Amino acid sequence: MIVRYHWFVMPLLGLVGLLPTHGAEPALPELAVIRQVGAKGAGNVAAAQAALKLQQADPKHLLDVLAAIDGANPLAQNWLRSAAEAMAQRQLQATGKLPIESLEKFLTDTKNSPRGRRLAYELIARVDGGAEQRLIPGFLNDPSVELRRDAVALALADAEKLLKADPAAAKTKYQLAYESARDQDQVKVASDKFKELGEKVNLPAHYGYLMKWQLIAPFDNIDDKGWDVAYPPEMELDFAKKYEGKNQTVQWGPYETKDDLGIVDLNAVLDKYKGAIAYATTDFISDKDQTVDLRLTSMTAFKVWVNGKLLLKSRAYHSATGKDIDQFVCRVELEKGKNVILLKICQNEQTEAWAQDWTFSARICDEVGTPIFSQDRTLEKTAAR
Amino acid sequence: MKSLISAALSLCVATTATAADWPQFRGPDQQSIANDSQPPLKFGKEENVAWKAPLPGRGVSSPIVVGGRAIVTATSWPKQDRLYVLAFDEKSGKELWRREFWATGRWFTHPTGANAAPSPASDGKRIFAFFSSNDLACLDLDGNLLWYRGLSYDYPSAANDIGMSSSPVVIDGAVIVQLENMGDSFAAGLNDETGEDLWRIDRKAFSCWTSPTLFRANNRNLVLLQSTDRLSAHDPQNGKKIWEYEAECAGIPSSTSADGKIYLPSKGLTKLDVNASANAPVVAWEVTQLGPGNATPIVQGDKVYTVARAGVLSCAAIDSGEVLWKQRMPGTFWATPVIAGKHLFAANQDGQVHVVALGDKPELVSTNDLGEGILGSPAVAGNALYLRSDAHLWKIAAP
Numbered sequence: 001m002i003v004r005y006h007w008f009v010m011p012l013l014g015l016v017g018l019l020p021t022h023g024a025e026p027a028l029p030e031l032a033v034i035r036q037v038g039a040k041g042a043g044n045v046a047a048a049q050a051a052l053k054l055q056q057a058d059p060k061h062l063l064d065v066l067a068a069i070d071g072a073n074p075l076a077q078n079w080l081r082s083a084a085e086a087m088a089q090r091q092l093q094a095t096g097k098l099p100i101e102s103l104e105k106f107l108t109d110t111k112n113s114p115r116g117r118r119l120a121y122e123l124i125a126r127v128d129g130g131a132e133q134r135l136i137p138g139f140l141n142d143p144s145v146e147l148r149r150d151a152v153a154l155a156l157a158d159a160e161k162l163l164k165a166d167p168a169a170a171k172t173k174y175q176l177a178y179e180s181a182r183d184q185d186q187v188k189v190a191s192d193k194f195k196e197l198g199e200k201v202n203l204p205a206h207y208g209y210l211m212k213w214q215l216i217a218p219f220d221n222i223d224d225k226g227w228d229v230a231y232p233p234e235m236e237l238d239f240a241k242k243y244e245g246k247n248q249t250v251q252w253g254p255y256e257t258k259d260d261l262g263i264v265d266l267n268a269v270l271d272k273y274k275g276a277i278a279y280a281t282t283d284f285i286s287d288k289d290q291t292v293d294l295r296l297t298s299m300t301a302f303k304v305w306v307n308g309k310l311l312l313k314s315r316a317y318h319s320a321t322g323k324d325i326d327q328f329v330c331r332v333e334l335e336k337g338k339n340v341i342l343l344k345i346c347q348n349e350q351t352e353a354w355a356q357d358w359t360f361s362a363r364i365c366d367e368v369g370t371p372i373f374s375q376d377r378t379l380e381k382t383a384a385r
Numbered sequence: 386m387k388s389l390i391s392a393a394l395s396l397c398v399a400t401t402a403t404a405a406d407w408p409q410f411r412g413p414d415q416q417s418i419a420n421d422s423q424p425p426l427k428f429g430k431e432e433n434v435a436w437k438a439p440l441p442g443r444g445v446s447s448p449i450v451v452g453g454r455a456i457v458t459a460t461s462w463p464k465q466d467r468l469y470v471l472a473f474d475e476k477s478g479k480e481l482w483r484r485e486f487w488a489t490g491r492w493f494t495h496p497t498g499a500n501a502a503p504s505p506a507s508d509g510k511r512i513f514a515f516f517s518s519n520d521l522a523c524l525d526l527d528g529n530l531l532w533y534r535g536l537s538y539d540y541p542s543a544a545n546d547i548g549m550s551s552s553p554v555v556i557d558g559a560v561i562v563q564l565e566n567m568g569d570s571f572a573a574g575l576n577d578e579t580g581e582d583l584w585r586i587d588r589k590a591f592s593c594w595t596s597p598t599l600f601r602a603n604n605r606n607l608v609l610l611q612s613t614d615r616l617s618a619h620d621p622q623n624g625k626k627i628w629e630y631e632a633e634c635a636g637i638p639s640s641t642s643a644d645g646k647i648y649l650p651s652k653g654l655t656k657l658d659v660n661a662s663a664n665a666p667v668v669a670w671e672v673t674q675l676g677p678g679n680a681t682p683i684v685q686g687d688k689v690y691t692v693a694r695a696g697v698l699s700c701a702a703i704d705s706g707e708v709l710w711k712q713r714m715p716g717t718f719w720a721t722p723v724i725a726g727k728h729l730f731a732a733n734q735d736g737q738v739h740v741v742a743l744g745d746k747p748e749l750v751s752t753n754d755l756g757e758g759i760l761g762s763p764a765v766a767g768n769a770l771y772l773r774s775d776a777h778l779w780k781i782a783a784p
Contacts, residue, residue, distance in 0.1 A: 039539045041581035044532035051530055074489040075535050078522075082484050082530040089482065089528075115487065146462070183463050316567040319592055320546035321495050327546060 027064040030054045034079045035072050047076075051083045059091045063102050066120055070113035081119060088123050098127050107135070114144035121147060140180040145368055152181045156189060171197045178206075182369035184325050205379050207325070208363040208371025209262025210282050210341070214239055215255050217270045217278030220246040221346050226277045227301060227315060233279040233342065234305075246276055261325060262361040263297075266345060272356070273347060280343040284364060285375040286334040292372050293365050294341070295326040299357040301346040306332050307339055317348045318355040325361070326369075407450040407764035407771070410504035410552035411721060415599055415641065417683045419765035422725040426740050427751045428770075428781045435769060435782040436478025441469055444501030445550070445719065445760035448771045448778055450475060451507040452526045455764075455771055457778050458514050460500035466492040468500065470514040470522060471778075475766070478780060482528035490518035490537025494548030497719075497734070497760070502550035503596075504761065506560070508577060513560050517549040521562065523580055532580030542568030545592050552596040554608065556621040559583050561608050565593035572597065572610050574624055584624030588612055595639040596681075602645035602659050609640050609647065616640060616649055616657075616666075630657060630666045638677040638721075643684035646703070650677050654691060656706060670706035675699055680721040680762075683729075685743070692718050692731060698741060712747040714739040721762040725770065732759035736774055755779065 030050035037043035054065065065084040069077050088098055106112055107120040125131040136154055139147035159173035171194065178190035178201065191201045204211055219231045232243045239252040257264050266278050296304060296312065299322055304312040312330045320327060347358045364372050373379070411417040425433040442461030449456045453476070459469040466488040472481040492500045494517055503515040511531060514522045519536035537543050545566040553562045559574035570590040574583040589612045598609040600618060607618040607627055613636045617629040635650035642648070647657040647666065653673035657666035675682075678694025684703060691699050696714040701707060716733025723730050728750065729741045736755045742748040757774035764771040769782035 037533070039535075041532060041534055041575070041579060044580045045578075048529070048531045055529075074487065075533055075538060078486040078489070078520075078533055079530060081486060082533075085484060086529065149463075185463050314542060314568065315590075316542070316544070316546070319544075319567050320493060323496065324493050324546075327493065 027067075028054065028057065028061060030057075031064060031068040031080070034083065035068060035076045037075050037079055038073070039075075047079050051079060051086070054083045055086045055090055057087065059087065059099060060102075062087050062091070062099060062123075063106055066103075066106055066116040067112065069116040069119070077115060081115075084119060084123070088126070092126070096127075098123055100124055100128060104135070108138075110143055114142075114146070118144050118146045140176065143368055145182055148180060148368070149183055149186065152177050152183075152186045152190070155180070156186065156193075159193065167197065171199065175199070202379065203260040204262050205371060205373075207262065207369075208365045208373065209257075210284070210362045210364065210374075211258075211262055212254070212256045213264060213280045213282050214252045215264075215266075215269065215278060215280050216243070216245075216250050216252045217266065218246040218248075218250070218273040218276035219279075220275070221277045222275040222349065224301070224315075224317075224346070224348055227346060231277065231279070233281070234344070237281055237340065237342070246273070252281075257361075259361070261297075262363060263359050264361065266347070266358040266360070267356070273358075275349045276347050278345045278347075278358075280345065280360065282341050283374070283376075284334065284339045284341055286336055286339055287375050289334065289336050290372070291331055291333050293367055293369075294330055294332045294362065295365065296328045296343075296360065296362045297325050298327065298345060298360040300348065302328075302360065303344040304328075304330075304362075305340075305342040307335070317346075318350060318352075318357065322357060322359075326363075331367075405450075405766055406452070406507070406509065407448075407766050408509065409449060409506035409554060410447050410596060410762060411641075411681060412723065412765065414601070415554065416643070417641070417681065417721055417723050417762070418685055419723065419725045420685075422765045423768050424725050424728075424730070424765065424770040424781055425783050426728060428738075428753045430754070430756055433781055433783055435780040435784075436473075437780070438473050438478045438480065438778045440471065440773075440776055440778060441483070442467065442501065443499040443775060444773060445497075445499050446501045446552075446773065447504040447720075447762040448764045448773050449505050449507055449512075450764050450766035450771060451509060451512070454481060454526060455778060455780065456505055456507070456512055456514075457773055458501040458503075458505055458516065460488075460492070460516065464492050465494060465500040466518070468514075468516050468518070468520055468522075470505070470512065470524060470528075472526070472528060473778060475780075478778075484522070484524060484528050484530065486520060486522060486533070488516065488518035489520055489535030490516075490541075491544040491546060492518045493546035498548035498550065500548075502548055504552040506553045506555050508555045511577065513553050513555065513577075515553050515562065517545075519543055519549065519564060521553070521560070521575070521580070523560075523577070531578075534575065534580050536562065536564060536573075540564075540569035540571070543571065544568055547592070550594045554597045554599055556599055556606050556608055559621045561597045561621060563588070563593075563595065563597045563610055565589065565591065565595075565612055567592060572619075572624070574608075574621060583622065586619070586624045586626075589614060593636045595634075595636065598640050598642065600642045600647065600659075602642075603664070609642070611635075611640050611649070616647070616651070618659075628659075628665045635677065637679045639681045641682045641684055643703075648682045648684060648689055648703075650682065652676075654682060654689070654701075654706070656689075656703065672701065672706040672708065674708060675701055675706065679719045680731075683722065683724055685724050688743070690722075690724075690729065690743075692722060694718060696733065698722075698729070698731065698747065700743070700747065709745075710747055712741055712749060714741065714749065715752070719760040723763050723765050723770075725765050730763055730770060732761075732763060732772060734758050734760055738763075738772065 033050040155177040162170035442459035654675035
């Protein structure tokens, strides 16, 4: 099991600069130059020269620039985006036109990268005022979260219009929007409306939150010194054993959260420990070898292991608002069968009222945010998941 | 060679921006002052609005004015991960170009903030657009991308999910950024032509939102870096620490300097005199009641001005720290005010811009409601005031 190429964990594994470039072979030499930009400013000077040359290229190459986004690293993607915009701007100033037909063909081919496709749509929309109504409704289940978001927004707007005249049709539309929505704000709007219309939703299932955990605490973290200490849960997972914790004997115990966003409030479940560490573990039974997103939210420092490998960590305490989900994301290759997820959730000793939260939530989903379930999970049947 | 030339030039001027420009957060030399400007004292949603341009996203960054262009950054989408750099014609307000990027770092911020929180900076030829996600794009004045750094791509734990807001400053060919947070906490000087590191130094791993500040004294340019436990002065070319002053300092308002003195938000407000021979700061005075809230102090002539978060504008004599007067300005203030001519313009978070006539006694001349929240410091160029509200960029100027 390895982390692939998510930006946040790359340096953790020393993978910077070794990103795969599995997209199509660039059609222009300038594109290859731009795709070589790397960390710490590497390749910028050559990329700037290449980008200027690209601006003078035949407009038909706009599609090649979009295609080159596929597989490029995030820095190169921005270079390519900027080059495409400059090319389009030049073309628009010269002719007032863009190659709409080929852009649309690129857009509708979901084999192209989500970002490249989104940019294609935005270029189309610059010259085609009817693009939104014509194209966006078809993206409700699109792999591009940005295109999908626009489609959900349209569906929500349509449902709102139907609400008074035809509540049943509105409900169907809200259900459609809810099932397609992946952004937190849209999920909330759609699910609230759907519930108002008398239907049940299962938000934890919609997101794929992990609800059942084994917890053990507290271990010592005075002065943040527990961060580097490998307490017994990092060495073994034996739920029957007792260990010496912070001023007390500790033992694993089961806990199932009922929170809609899968939040485990350690202050409420355990105690309001300060200068302490809790461990949480759960098994995920995968039906196949697969690469998934593990998305974590934590107000405090943490480490995450999957099958014994450290994949994600942050040493920040109370440096978040607590409003957002999916603070930390990494790609994980799950093995068919049982996979063990272990979290180390640290609490410091800050005394301010805003520095008391000690919570976490974790979910497993695909890159779009669609949930992936452990095979031993039973799901409540609802009209919408 | 480049460093020798730029160092020689910098003894006269830190950037090549013209006198009519407002090239960075707090303007030329980071003084927040346009002595020769006279923007309208009364304006509103319709009154004395030369133009008003819609913005594609939110932001609490300040606009800058350079080379006939008003430049502003913005961010959009629910995650604030779409970054914009926009250029408007200074005269007409026409959008000249926009460039968009995908954030390569963490985009989370407090709801009152935005990913577009740091203000862009310019050396008169290039624009350095920085974001809370630690993306730093360098473009020429026509929008051509010259280099791009993802500082959180390089240092992934350099982040603060409440938001980062430190604005870059350009000194002697170095684009200086300060990323103080609980992860990879550092300051760095980047080559303004290539974006490559000139230097990088570790800073205290603690949240801090102050901006690096130009300090010109004893015939050299230094950059001041203010952490919550110290103020240090560094050579902008190599980051070498020249001196350090240890004290509990504010984490949001930055220091300002004038005539070789430093006004540090610490113990209220502390005036530091940098002794030329010892090359180390000496406390001239400390005045608790001058403590600024979020806004950086402003020094004009023989007076220093501070604004408390709840809107009390204080004026004190710079030689003694004696508080001369106080003026209540309604509202909550995040933006550092500007002084144009003899008037101070202070925007509160509800979008009301108070104009205070400065002198032996203050006078609240007007309160001008633009109807949209303003958290970014205004820019001043010519006789115009540029304000960035939640959804628009405004040019306030008499017809």
